Amino acid sequence: MTTSTALTIDLQPLRALADEARCAPEQTLDSRRLFHGRGQCYPGLEFVCIDFFQPVVLVTLFAEPPEGWLAECIPEITAIAVAANWAVVVQRRYWQGAPSEVVVGEVPERWLAARGPLRFWLNPLTQQNVGYFxxxxxxxxxxxxxxxxxxxxxxxxxxxxxxxxxxxxxxxxxxxxxxxxxxxxxxxxxxxxxxxxxxxxxxxxxxxxxxxxxxxxxxxxxxxxxxxxxxxxxxxxxxxxxxxxxxxxxxxxxxxxxxxxxxxxxxxxxxxxxxxxxxxxxxxxxxxxxxxxxxxxxxxxxxxxxxxxxxxxxxxxxxx
Structure with missing residues (x-):
């Protein structure tokens, strides 16, 4: 079963970011939100947000997605991430303990948020939130x-x-x-x-x-x-x-x-x-x-x- 077109996420911000990374591989890109479903501006996608903390693309699920959604969307996200040498992590907030799964790539043992020249330590993936909002x-x-x-x-x-x-x-x-x-x-x-x-x-x-x-x-x-x-x-x-x-x-x-x-x-x-x-x-x-x-x-x-x-x-x- 595949998801309807209405439930397809616009991945252009992620693609643009990957292009930016390829043009300047030595540069650390600012952390940012790439898709915000929780604001209810994208009907049917209220359950998902996507964030970027180089080199990690974090897909957070706040409720169980529709049948087939993960099977369709995650391969598209991972294809973009792999080309940029990034990891993809899926966190399920709707499960007890909010477990995270590394879908592709490797997450650094100590990972960071970036804001211009400033850096901020992030919480381990075993915690519910990353510690930088x-x-x-x-x-x-x-x-x-x-x-x-x-x-x-x-x-x-x-x-x-x-x-x-x-x-x-x-x-x-x-x-x-x-x-x-x-x-x-x-x-x-x-x-x-x-x-x-x-x-x-x-x-x-x-x-x-x-x-x-x-x-x-x-x-x-x-x-x-x-x-x-x-x-x-x-x-x-x-x-x-x-x-x-x-x-x-x-x-x-x-x-x-x-x-x-x-x-x-x-x-x-x-x-x-x-x-x-x-x-x-x-x-x-x-x-x-x-x-x-x-x-x-x-x-x-x-x-x-x-x-x-x-x-x-x-x-x-x-x-x-």
Missing amino acids: LDMEPGRQWLESKASGKRVLNLFAYTCAFSVVAVAAGAERVVNVDMSKKALGQGRANHHLNGLDKQRSAFLPEQILKSWSRIRRQGPYDIVIFDPPSFQRGSFVASKDYVKLVRRLPELMPDGGDVLACLNAPELASDFLHQCFAENCPAARFIERLPSAPEFPDINPEQRLKLLHFEFAGASAAAP
Whole structure:
């Protein structure tokens, strides 16, 4: 049984990338999304996304594909990849443990995401996510443009990609806070990998909602980034806990500054963030919602990653 034409993925972005690689074999190509089915812009293909982390083409399946789909599509993908000397990996998120299968080629024991001259260690294929989120690129670009000479607080830092970008862009200091010591350890490794000054970054393994005094002591900050999980049992639920972050802004940045409020919760629209700030930090003025990464089209913009820039006037303006 073969799949219908309607379920055929446009592989032209992958072919173009392979052509680019053949023209400049010594160049490391930026990591990127090549196909985004989850945005529901391609009916019937909501179950699949394709990413590129040189030399790996990662096909992620979020639900069981239609009968015959893999048999038809994977050989086309592998043919392109083999010609470029890349590996192809299929990960099945819909199976317990999200197992990955190397279909062709070899995956390096330690593999990397690439962003211009910067590199980021990726998680082993035994883990569900690779540890570097491609849809966050507009946020990284925003921070890169503002970080020079600034003190940055990176809350829910995970593997500290924001921090690497900020320090490389000239930030005076970045404080990374996350409850996972393992993730912060990878964050340290990312800084070391890029040869960044150790004195300009700090790593605090803290339960954020219970550690404000320790976080505040590292400040004051000029830029604050909120990038929490939408739901993490026992530590953070965005629908009720996001307001607790916003209320702390006057003590975290008493002299004012810029805030990047991130939210990756399809069930919560951007109005949720606007309300959080209006009710809990009215001195923070909304500036803009950052444009979404074009490689991540979505039939409903409010379901995709939301990145809102606010400007906080300072603690004196926030006082009643």
